[in-house]
Amino acid sequence: EPEVTQTPSHQVTQMGQEVILRCVPISNHLYFYWYRQILGQKVEFLVSFYNNEISEKSEIFDDQFSVERPDGSNFTLKIRSTKLEDSAMYFCASSLRLNTEAFFGQGTRLTVV
Amino acid sequence: AQTVTQSQPEMSVQEAETVTLSCTYDTSESDYYLFWYKQPPSRQMILVIRQEAYKQQNATENRFSVNFQKAAKSFSLKISDSQLGDAAMYFCAYRSEVLETSGSRLTFGEGTQLTVNP
Numbered sequence: 460e461p462e463v464t465q466t467p468s469h470q471v472t473q474m475g476q477e478v479i480l481r482c483v484p485i486s487n488h489l490y491f492y493w494y495r496q497i498l499g500q501k502v503e504f505l506v507s508f509y510n511n512e513i514s515e516k517s518e519i520f521d522d523q524f525s526v527e528r529p530d531g532s533n534f535t536l537k538i539r540s541t542k543l544e545d546s547a548m549y550f551c552a553s554s555l556r557l558n559t560e561a562f563f564g565q566g567t568r569l570t571v572v
Numbered sequence: 573a574q575t576v577t578q579s580q581p582e583m584s585v586q587e588a589e590t591v592t593l594s595c596t597y598d599t600s601e602s603d604y605y606l607f608w609y610k611q612p613p614s615r616q617m618i619l620v621i622r623q624e625a626y627k628q629q630n631a632t633e634n635r636f637s638v639n640f641q642k643a644a645k646s647f648s649l650k651i652s653d654s655q656l657g658d659a660a661m662y663f664c665a666y667r668s669e670v671l672e673t674s675g676s677r678l679t680f681g682e683g684t685q686l687t688v689n690p
């Protein structure tokens with residue numbers, strides 16, 4: 460069964476460093492998303508991406524964040540200068556169309572020290 | 573902005589019994605989608621069931637069913653014949669009806685941790 464794959468499963472980075480989280484969405488899906496979940500808190504929407512551009516973003520998704528689809532398969536989330544409060548589980552998701560279910564990856568746990 | 577509230581941080585159920593998880597939401601929209609996602613200890617988010625607001629019939633997926641009360645803005649999940657593998661965090665989520673490129677985001681509730689006792 461097709462699935463969304465995220466790498467790495469866990470990343471530790473020093474405060475101020477840049478980090479790139481990688482995702483391979485389901486191959487025929489057209490819409491891509493990033494969500495985050497700070498430990499013990501709600502899952503929060505960050506950004507959606509379609510046709511090589513951001514279609515919607517939340518107030519969390521500030522200038523420190525960027526997304527890219529560098530080739531036909533990967534979808535990445537970059538955090539330019541990580542802060543302690545960026546420590547969270549980051550989930551990538553994809554959907555075939557806007558009105559179909561989003562399928563989530565297994566998440567990347569980011570720890571900023 | 574839409575909000576989703578799950579007032580039960582924790583619930584427990586005996587194996588083979590039935591449990592209902594509550595969810596309420598606030599919206600001014602008439603067309604939208606509601607979802608229940610399961611998050612086991614592996615932390616992956618797994619879709620359990622989906623409901624379109626325009627459908628009066630409650631969605632059912634095997635042992636999982638919902639009670640959708642649009643006027644009350646309530647969307648509860650019933651798990652019948654509970655199994656040990658049902659133990660997980662359950663999240664209720666809302667999504668607007670999509671108009672062009674808007675409404676793609678899911679808004680999640682706080683989650684309910686379900687324990688299944690053998």
